[in-house]
Amino acid sequence: MRKDNIRFVCLRCGLCCMASPISLLPHEILVLNDLAAPLNVKLKFVEGYAVYDRISGVNVALTYHMQLGNNGKCVFLGKNNLCLIHNRYKPLICRSFPYTIKSINYYFDPVAKIAFHRSSYTISLACEFIKKHKSMLEPYLKDEFLIKKFFDDETRYANLMEKYRSMYLLALSYLWRVGYVDLASDARTDRPYVNAYLFIRRYIPYFAIRPY
Numbered sequence: 001m002r003k004d005n006i007r008f009v010c011l012r013c014g015l016c017c018m019a020s021p022i023s024l025l026p027h028e029i030l031v032l033n034d035l036a037a038p039l040n041v042k043l044k045f046v047e048g049y050a051v052y053d054r055i056s057g058v059n060v061a062l063t064y065h066m067q068l069g070n071n072g073k074c075v076f077l078g079k080n081n082l083c084l085i086h087n088r089y090k091p092l093i094c095r096s097f098p099y100t101i102k103s104i105n106y107y108f109d110p111v112a113k114i115a116f117h118r119s120s121y122t123i124s125l126a127c128e129f130i131k132k133h134k135s136m137l138e139p140y141l142k143d144e145f146l147i148k149k150f151f152d153d154e155t156r157y158a159n160l161m162e163k164y165r166s167m168y169l170l171a172l173s174y175l176w177r178v179g180y181v182d183l184a185s186d187a188r189t190d191r192p193y194v195n196a197y198l199f200i201r202r203y204i205p206y207f208a209i210r211p212y
């Protein structure tokens with residue numbers, strides 16, 4: 001591989017489909033539920049980050065983690081490490097890998113009644129392609145411009161994921177400002193969880209996120 005011609009090529013080793021639970025946005029679990037049924041795939045989701053609404057008394061889940069199967073692999077991982085839903089709807093976190101989330105911070109301003117977030121990304125060293133070309137890639141991976149060039153599709157899907165995350169927080173900010181919700185940044189473990197997509201649509205029926 002020439003240095004001036006480096007571009008990410010997935011080796012289809014499937015390692016990233018066995019590494020950890022898959023982080024999803026709220027609407028993505030609805031899409032995956034639809035896809036899983038005809039494939040006879042059983043899904044298990046655990047709520048991730050949630051914000052508590054003092055008015056309705058529920059935790060509004062903004063992220064979910066799809067659990068790996070008993071064999072330690074994603075339940076959608078098929079033969080020859082092929083993703084069973086690749087051509088239907090592959091989660092944004094999978095599309096963007098190995099350009100992956102390093103941290104997400106959520107902010108809730110109770111005076112201005114605004115919710116927003118900041119995410120940072122990194123290149124995962126768990127990826128087989130990165131491991132293989134690590135020494136050659138190292139200087140390039142420090143440069144944001146070159147990262148975008150090498151990981152053109154992956155950064156594009158990551159940007160889409162962050163745009164959707166912002167849409168959720170924008171909608172919640174609107175509901176907060178008009179008095180339908182009263183947000184407290186920490187979830188309450190004694191209260192039930194509600195999917196943010198379904199929650200927002202109770203108040204804003206036209207709120208829609210169309211999968212790419």
Ligand code: SF4
Binds near residue numbers: 018074
């Ligand atoms: S959804 Fe597909 S790409 Fe994502 S972890 Fe599962 S098998 Fe891998």
Ligand code: SF4
Binds near residue numbers: 010012130
């Ligand atoms: S670990 Fe990297 S090379 Fe292997 S399947 Fe995942 S993205 Fe592709």
